[in-house]
Amino acid sequence: MSKEIVPLVICGGAGTRLWPSSREVRPKQFLPLFGERSTFQETLLRVSDPDLFGRAIIITNTAYRFMVLEQLAEIGIEADVLLEPERRDSGPAIVAGAAFAQTRDVGAIVLALAADHVVRDTEAFATACRQALAAAQGGAIVTFGVAPERPASEYGYIRPGDAVMGEVRSVVQFVEKPDAATAETYVRDGYFWNSGNFMFKSSVLLDEYRAVDPDSVQLVTDAVTQAGGDLGFVTLDPAAFGAAKPISIDYAVMEKTKRAAVVPVSCGWSDVGSWRAVWELSNKDEHGNAAQGMAVFEDSRNCNVATDGALVALEGVDDLVVVVTEDAVLVSRQNDANGLKRLVTKLKKVAPQVTEEHPKVHRPWGSYQSLDNGQRHQVKRIVVKAGGRLSLQKHHHRSEHWIVVRGTAQVTLDDMTKIVHENESIYIPIGAVHRLENPGKILLELIEVQTGSYLGEDDIIRIEDDYRRS
Known part of the structure; x- marks a missing residue:
């Protein structure tokens, strides 16, 4: 047995x-x-x-x-x-x-x-x-x-x-x-x-x-x-x-x-089924306020703040939930979990992307995060794990400019392979076959500037891929 x-x-x-x-x-x-x-x-x-x-x-x-x-x-x-x-x-x-x-x-x-x-x-x-x-x-x-x-x-x-x-x-x-x-x-x-x-x-x-x-x-x-x-x-x-x-x-x-x-x-x-449950499980100040991230409370009680980066300041309020991400802000009553459920149901109709997608997108090789979007440009922060590499790919509608801000990149560009160090950059023309790798022992971080007539993620033609997505 x-x-x-x-x-x-x-x-x-x-x-x-x-x-x-x-x-x-x-x-x-x-x-x-x-x-x-x-x-x-x-x-x-x-x-x-x-x-x-x-x-x-x-x-x-x-x-x-x-x-x-x-x-x-x-x-x-x-x-x-x-x-x-x-x-x-x-x-x-x-x-x-x-x-x-x-x-x-x-x-x-x-x-x-x-x-x-x-x-x-x-x-x-x-x-x-x-x-x-x-x-x-x-x-x-x-x-x-x-x-x-x-x-x-x-x-x-x-x-x-x-x-x-x-x-x-x-x-x-x-x-x-x-x-x-x-x-x-x-x-x-x-x-x-x-x-x-x-x-x-x-x-x-x-x-x-x-x-x-x-x-x-x-x-x-x-x-x-x-x-x-x-x-x-x-x-x-x-x-x-x-x-x-x-x-x-x-x-x-x-x-x-x-x-x-x-x-x-x-x-x-x-079961952490609501923001109130998160508040109940969190450390609080003498007035019952809890915070994950930067928050300042004045004449406020029993509030819960979670922020990804922006400073949140609350004054003269009680029993509020304030959650800040890069693309959305929630302000809700602490005790009304059903109200949030109704709100998310409405959001799924009027803005489904904020309930489905996340500003930081995880991939098997690391992650990327969009920093700025325009009609013909997009700026991303890309992080590649040590030993990780993206697929060998090309694009029909955009060119890319990579600037390394941390670590070392190994870049395949058509028939050329080049090492790009911190504070160096490389240009990827439209249609060029390319691949990004991290040959180092630390995270590789770079800023990618895309320009072109179409910048969607489906403009990726994978020629070879370690994760069988090609």
């Missing part, structure tokens, strides 16, 4: 509850909301003790694959990364993870975790994992029930029953998000918050899912057995995975199974 827990980290979702910082192309699980590391990285570090946890499995969207690798490398953790060809909600994602875990160990015990949650007490969390392990080995599907810190109406609840094994108890009922008065009743009656994290034997989870939706389990299992490989990723078969029914694991299994159990945990948990 397996004594090692296999972490399965679900990080393929895209949300805008923390707009404008969180966007479709860079959702909140990859953002450093509370320091230098993202919640995705903190989740992996939380399950990195080799005495308790095995090699992690990560399931993510194809669009995030290089972000996942970059953030794994930053914390020195290796994992198996499964790529969903399309989003099908948490049910099929967890089935895929369980089926893949069985290819490594038929008796695998899997811990399914959301990548965008915060746990402030990692020791308490590890203790709960040890308590859940024996019950999962015995055939229970164990959810982590968080001891409520307040009567929250933004979480689902679990009504616990009798003891099953040690601290683990049976589940009498899962209940949806309540109104404020009902939430107070639930807290008084000993209900737990439903954290949405689970531990189970992979075979048990698949059997319970198969009992309610055998076709989807077969399709997702086929997607795993027929998976391909690409640059070290496991690419789930698109036809099989895409045919599975999209549904959450709660609706598919947890609300139907007789094997549900709950382990109580008090670990400073939050």
Whole structure:
């Protein structure tokens, strides 16, 4: 019987509850909301003790694959990364993870975790994992029930029953998000918050899912057995995975199974589902104001500021959220998460680019950021990682001028290869075949000035590419 827990980290979702910082192309699980590391990285570090946890499995969207690798490398953790060809909600994602875990160990015990949650007490969390392990080995599907810190109406609840094994108890009922008065009743009656994290034997989870939706389990299992490989990723078969029914694991299994159990945990948990949640988890001054970035407060209380660079000054206001990115500013009431949801719905109609795109675009070789746009020109800051290189490419409608401001560039220009140092530049004419590489040990940073009749990203003809995009 397996004594090692296999972490399965679900990080393929895209949300805008923390707009404008969180966007479709860079959702909140990859953002450093509370320091230098993202919640995705903190989740992996939380399950990195080799005495308790095995090699992690990560399931993510194809669009995030290089972000996942970059953030794994930053914390020195290796994992198996499964790529969903399309989003099908948490049910099929967890089935895929369980089926893949069985290819490594038929008796695998899997811990399914959301990548965008915060746990402030990692020791308490590890203790709960040890308590859940024996019950999962015995055939229970164990959810982590968080001891409520307040009567929250933004979480689902679990009504616990009798003891099953040690601290683990049976589940009498899962209940949806309540109104404020009902939430107070639930807290008084000993209900737990439903954290949405689970531990189970992979075979048990698949059997319970198969009992309610055998076709989807077969399709997702086929997607795993027929998976391909690409640059070290496991690419789930698109036809099989895409045919599975999209549904959450709660609706598919947890609300139907007789094997549900709950382990109580008090670990400073939050799903960081709103800017208010970010404020609650942040350090504050004596007036309750929190800031990430440059902020000055005068006669203001219980405000939350997040800024990418611009100084934010607040005077004579209370209970506000102010978030500043390079292309958007949010000013919102601290207590109205539903108001932000309505606002983002409206933005998706009138300005969809600010909910989907991000000023800083990540690529497998590094990143670029637009600094200035005109009718016939664009200025970008390009950063290339040590050893990274862009595709061999050409453009039909634009020329480019590169000025190196940090590091050393190796430039291929038609039949010529040239080294360009700091404070040097090179011109790329329209139609020239070219490539940019970083042969050095530090980041390469350059300013790119584009001029031409069309400056869209689709004016890139890739001739050769390390990342198979040509």
